[in-house]
Amino acid sequence: MWWGFFISNVLGYGGGPSSIPLMQNEIVQHYHWMTNSQFANMLALANALPGPIATKIAAFTGYGVGGWLGLVVATAATVLPSAMAVVLLLRLLNRYRQSRPVKGMTALVQPVIAVLMVVLTWQIGRDSVSGVGWIQSMCIAAVAWWAMERRKVHPALVIVAAFIYGGLILPHLPRLA
């Protein structure tokens, strides 16, 4: 189990969501811990809950296969290798923080991160439009922007407000374009 989750996460670049197909490969095809439809069900639940995806899948599969110990092992295999690597790498970089090469690296990485953020924004925006439609998306986005950027409301409160709006009001509205 350690190996299965270690492999699927060490090979998954770009965060948890990109590891999902790899985890599916290990869980369904390789180890036969679940059938494909069980996996799909689990994924649906994982998507309905907040928090990182990969660790939720690891916890659930681990628990199903080996109880609480399985949960701990699968989660640790998902999290530990990359967490330790990032700490070690950043410690190394911080030691040379004032050197020109590291400053150059810091400067050059900004445009890549900016573009990655633009891409993420685009993807979530598209999901949002296909979920609640243009009009709702724009209105919610405008209110959220005003609250967070103009009024400096804590983002957590804005998200909770969106939960409430989505849970209590949205289901009763007619679906607009």
Add this chain to the structure above:
Amino acid sequence: MSRGRTLWEISMAMLRTGILGYGGGPSTIPLFRYEAVERYRWVDNEEFGQILAVANTLPGPIATKMAAYLGYEQAGLMGAVTAVVVHILPTSLAMVVLFGALGLLRHSPVVKGVIEAVDPVVAVMLGVMAYEFLSKTWKGLGKWVGTAFAAVAFLLLVVFQLNPGVVVLVFLAYGLVHYRWADALRRRSAGQPDTGAAGADAARGDAGRQTSATHQQTSITHQP
């Protein structure tokens, strides 16, 4: 500040990011930024960007990498462990406990509405961060050079669909020699003997070739 207080702050920050981030790790990044930069001021915006970049070069879930490092920087190993455990525990347990209610959850219009209404909010948070990183790019590299590098990044990531980790690595590799190279270019244009460029050329290697070509172009257009 006392250690217990620090660990408490880490726990609260990670609890909030863990249970409020919808749509997997990457969409949680703005929440991490808010806690680490604005609320607790553990790091400034620039360092946060650096951490995010390095975390992106490594494989594995992004949220737990961010949690581990932010925790580690504040309170060592204990901080890292606390941060990661608090970040993932509530939702991991919820997965196990709630599976019985799965059918109900999936088809409930309330749950559907909750998930869908959060998407626009997350989009706004990500969009604001994108803008901040762009303006940081302009500040660090200048408007023209910065835009050119962003365009190259866009080309590699979106048009050629290259792996983000690989693109970050390429830019980091070139970043190692960027200043040296820029200096050499400036010296050459000032008519001084050019000693640094040959070494930089060799050190640049394959990784930076594409990006440095762009840089050369933009630098030349800058000169009078």
